[in-house]
Amino acid sequence: MPEKRLMDGVIDDLRPVFSRRMIFVAWVPCLLITVLHYRTLSEYAWAHDILRRLYYLPILFAAFSGGVRGGISVSVFASLIYFPHAFLSLVARDPGDALEKGLEIVLYNIVAVVAGLLVDRERREREKQERLARELSRSLEEQRRIESQLIRAGRLGALGELTAGIAHEIKNPLHAMKGTAEILRDAIAPDAPEHRMLEIHMEEIDRLAQTAEGFLTFARPAPSDRRPLDLGEVIRRVASLVETQAHREGVKTVIRPYEGDESPTVMGDADQLTQLLLNVAINGVQAMAGRGGGTLSFSVFPERQGGKRYFRVVVRNDGPPIPRDQLERIFDPFYTTKDGGTGLGLSICSRIADQHDGVLSVRNLPEGRGVEFLLSLPAGEEKDA
Secondary structure, eight states, X not given: OHHHHHHHHHXXXXXXXXXHHHIIIIIHHHHHHHHHHHHSOTTOHHHHHHHHHHTHHXXXXXXXXXXXXXXXXXXXXXXXXXXXXXXXXXXXXXXXXXHHXXXXXXXHHHHHHHHHHHHHHHHHHHHHHHHHHHHHHHHHHHHHHHHHHHHHHHHHHHHHHHHHHHHHHHHHHHHHHHHHXXXXXXXXXXXSHHHHHHHHHHHHHHHHHHXXXXXXXXXXXXXXXXXXXXXXXXXXXXXXXXXXXXXXXXXXXXXXXXXXXXXXXXXXXXXXXXXXXXXXXXXXXXXHHTTTOEXXXXXXXXXXXXXXXXXXXXXXXXXXXXXXXHHTTTTSXXXXXXXXXXXXXXXXXXXXXXXXXXXXXXXXXXXXXXXXXXXXXXXXXXXXX
């Protein structure tokens, strides 16, 4: 095994030197120059002078392509194959001055080293700039994410305060209306037409009260009881809760295996995170029901954002893509595309994510292959009191 690793390392080192580009711009030209040099008669001194200096071209090309390693490889090769022609009278001898030919060989290697060092330095600078650009891009993305989170949280907070006041004012008269309706219902004979009208009246009051309660839940979410929590356990719980409805709609539920090195533990409220993911999962099942079924998958991935560790829960469905105009407003309170919907389900989910210092987002998969909801939660120890 050590010998194999050593051989693999040698091959990796040689691969750039003998790449296709290096062969065409350096090795082949160097061989052609050598063949011409050896076949040129000694009386053509001027031709030997030209051919001797032509070696610089493949050496420079090699340095530009392979840095110091590429330049030195070709310069040493050129020196070795030129040396017999320069000093040993092999086939034909270069008629140039011996000192001049010796200095030429030395210069081959000096030029290779200098040019290669400059190329390697330029590459390191370029890689450094590219690395800085990637880091800047990640920082800007993180900043946009935080700004988006703050804007959404501010908008939800303002709407929450307004909604709480309105819902509270609505619930009080609803209780009074239901009480008087019950009194009137008891005073009317069960077979009278008016009795049925009062039943409908009371059902609508209950429906309005339930809607007002939903507004209050959005406006004043219950405080989170955050404890160390394994996201894998939450996912399994949600999958078991949604499995019956999914099976009825022809949807298959799948839990992807977690491949991280550490357990996906976060500080969270198990009930609230279950509510969040269950709402998202049910929406996915309903989206696929119109298509005759599909696959609802759950997965968890470790990630880093702004130097901090996070765990990302991905709930993916094979339903139709969400139109762009809806995608931008899907977490807005009271925005819904469902008949009879209040538009509070995903807004409440977003508030739960905010309470956990996380972010809930959604995106369409390429080529209409489905929709992914992504919940990013910080991986951290329990906060200090």
